Amino acid sequence: MEFWLEPIIQGILLGGLYALFAAGLSLIFGVMRLVNIAHGDLIVLSSYVALTTSVMLGLHPLAAALIVVPVMALAGYGLQRLLLNRTMGNDILPPLLVTFGLSVIIQNALLTFYSADPQKLKAGAIETASLGIGPVSVGVLPLIVFMTAVLVIGLLQWMFYHTALGRAFRATSDRQDIVQLMGINRAHIFALAMALALAVTALAGVFLGIRTSFDPAAGGSRLIFGFEAVIIGGLGNIWGTLAGGVILGVAQTLGAKIDPGFQVQAGHLVFLIILAVRPRGLFPRID
Amino acid sequence: MTEALLDIQRLDAFYGDFQALYGVGMQVNRGDVIAVIGANGAGKTTLMRAVTGFLRARPDAVCWKGRPIGGMRVDQIAALGIALVPEGRLLFASLSVEENLMIGGQLKRKGPWSLKRIYDLFPVLEERRNAPATSLSGGQQQMVAIGRALMSNPELIMMDEISLGLAPVIIRSIYEALPGIIGEGLTAIVVEQDIAKALSVSSRVYCLQEGRVSLTGPSGKVSHDEISRAYFGI
Numbered sequence: 001m002e003f004w005l006e007p008i009i010q011g012i013l014l015g016g017l018y019a020l021f022a023a024g025l026s027l028i029f030g031v032m033r034l035v036n037i038a039h040g041d042l043i044v045l046s047s048y049v050a051l052t053t054s055v056m057l058g059l060h061p062l063a064a065a066l067i068v069v070p071v072m073a074l075a076g077y078g079l080q081r082l083l084l085n086r087t088m089g090n091d092i093l094p095p096l097l098v099t100f101g102l103s104v105i106i107q108n109a110l111l112t113f114y115s116a117d118p119q120k121l122k123a124g125a126i127e128t129a130s131l132g133i134g135p136v137s138v139g140v141l142p143l144i145v146f147m148t149a150v151l152v153i154g155l156l157q158w159m160f161y162h163t164a165l166g167r168a169f170r171a172t173s174d175r176q177d178i179v180q181l182m183g184i185n186r187a188h189i190f191a192l193a194m195a196l197a198l199a200v201t202a203l204a205g206v207f208l209g210i211r212t213s214f215d216p217a218a219g220g221s222r223l224i225f226g227f228e229a230v231i232i233g234g235l236g237n238i239w240g241t242l243a244g245g246v247i248l249g250v251a252q253t254l255g256a257k258i259d260p261g262f263q264v265q266a267g268h269l270v271f272l273i274i275l276a277v278r279p280r281g282l283f284p285r286i287d
Numbered sequence: 288m289t290e291a292l293l294d295i296q297r298l299d300a301f302y303g304d305f306q307a308l309y310g311v312g313m314q315v316n317r318g319d320v321i322a323v324i325g326a327n328g329a330g331k332t333t334l335m336r337a338v339t340g341f342l343r344a345r346p347d348a349v350c351w352k353g354r355p356i357g358g359m360r361v362d363q364i365a366a367l368g369i370a371l372v373p374e375g376r377l378l379f380a381s382l383s384v385e386e387n388l389m390i391g392g393q394l395k396r397k398g399p400w401s402l403k404r405i406y407d408l409f410p411v412l413e414e415r416r417n418a419p420a421t422s423l424s425g426g427q428q429q430m431v432a433i434g435r436a437l438m439s440n441p442e443l444i445m446m447d448e449i450s451l452g453l454a455p456v457i458i459r460s461i462y463e464a465l466p467g468i469i470g471e472g473l474t475a476i477v478v479e480q481d482i483a484k485a486l487s488v489s490s491r492v493y494c495l496q497e498g499r500v501s502l503t504g505p506s507g508k509v510s511h512d513e514i515s516r517a518y519f520g521i
Contacts, residue, residue: 164389164390164393167382167386167389167390167393168390168393170379170381170382170386171379171381171382171390173381174379174380174381174382175377175379177341177361178373178377178379179379179390180340180360180361180362180365181339181361181362181365181370181371181373181436182362182365182390182391182393182394182435182439183362183365183366183393183394183439184362184390184393185360185362186362
């Protein structure tokens with residue numbers, strides 16, 4: 001029993017990180033039907049921004065997040081206003097292609113500035129600290145990541161359903177044209193959604209960088225994990241995204257328990273099975 | 288001479304290469320209720336789309352209080368106090384009835400309209416305030432659409448085919464509510480297929496035919512023959 005309990009708990013906690021990968025994707029797709037292929041690279045970019053910030057200012061990576069989050073949010077606003085809004089229209093393909101190009105540009109820019117050597121954010125003792133809960137020991141860092149994910153997703157949910165901005169996001173998602181009759185500037189709403197998504201992405205990038213080493217090419221698999229969590233949870237459902245992340249995380253850690261080489265594969269398999277049985281995900285919202 | 292609230296002059300409008308409006312002119316003074324009638328495809332909805340900014344217009348083709356507003360963004364034009372009840376209602380499906388009304392009031396323009404006033408006007412909406420807006424009956428949805436437009440406290444409200452697809456008894460109840468709306472010193476443009484309804488609520492009528500104004504005059508003075516000529520072009 002304990003043999004399985006530990007990987008399951010680790011998987012649940014890992015799911016928090018995947019939910020953070022996925023929340024930004026889900027938000028952007030939900031509000032403006034934009035499939036952001038560069039999402040994984042933006043996560044890795046955040047890790048590098050955190051690296052530079054923490055090294056240059058001598059900050060702990062978690063403290064650096066206080067700078068990385070607003071920086072990425074601002075970059076997201078600018079990215080949407082100056083570039084992506086120009087590609088938005090009835091066709092979902094042009095913005096998708098532009099984000100694909102963005103992905104290539106980010107990877108190569110990181111390669112130029114930071115080289116291909118793997119990097120890591122050094123967070124000190126917290127990286128290895130653990131708590132003994134009953135028979136199992138739980139890492140402090142994964143616990144922080146998971147609780148942050150729950151908090152972030154709870155806040156997003158609250159924002160969506162209890163604030164004027166959330167109402168504008170949902171209305172924009174419903175009818176991009178009519179929402180303008182309410183005096184709402186669609187370009188601004190899109191940019192705010194991207195800013196919010198990249199703020200979450202920045203957190204994900206900081207946690208990713210503390211948890212594992214990263215290199216300029218690490219974005220692709222993060223994009224895949226994010227996508228899988230979104231699809232498993234069901235499009236447009238924010239709590240579903242957390243559930244999707246947890247399912248993916250548990251599948252991976254159980255897979256690793258069976259055979260360390262089977263970790264990522266197990267996640268993909270579970271994703272494919274759920275996609276085959278429930279193509280709209282477990283808790284779909286968007287029709 | 289008093290300045291027109293909305294002054295449309297020589298307005299052309301296009302969908303791609305197709306020209307839908309040819310030199311349309313219209314003067315709307317404060318407190319007017321204007322009826323716009325015409326057959327399907329005459330350009331009534333196109334006119335609404337041009338005024339609200341969904342279709343590009345030459346800047347001086349649409350003037351608001353003497354100021355050219357053609358070519359401005361839709362949200363900027365809405366902020367001036369021009370509201371549209373769009374054809375087909377087009378409510379926000381993932382918002383409740385009350386949220387649809389509240390997003391209408393997001394501009395926070397000052398004026399007499401509030402959630403409470405809307406609920407006084409259409410009591411059934413208060414009973415269904417937390418229901419998803421598109422779960423309501425067609426007539427109730429139309430009330431939400433009208434309420435949503437009023438919540439911005441507009442100076443001009445344009446209503447596009449508000450009786451389309453509704454049962455006669457519902458249409459009557461909505462039109463009975465109109466004097467209570469327009470009585471607030473509001474200026475209105477009512478687009479209607481139902482000519483008798485349009486004439487009964489308006490002070491002045493414009494008839495469109497194939498993208499041109501084919502008739503205009505005081506609603507009480509235009510004759511039946513004149514209207515059928517202007518409407519059908521015979």
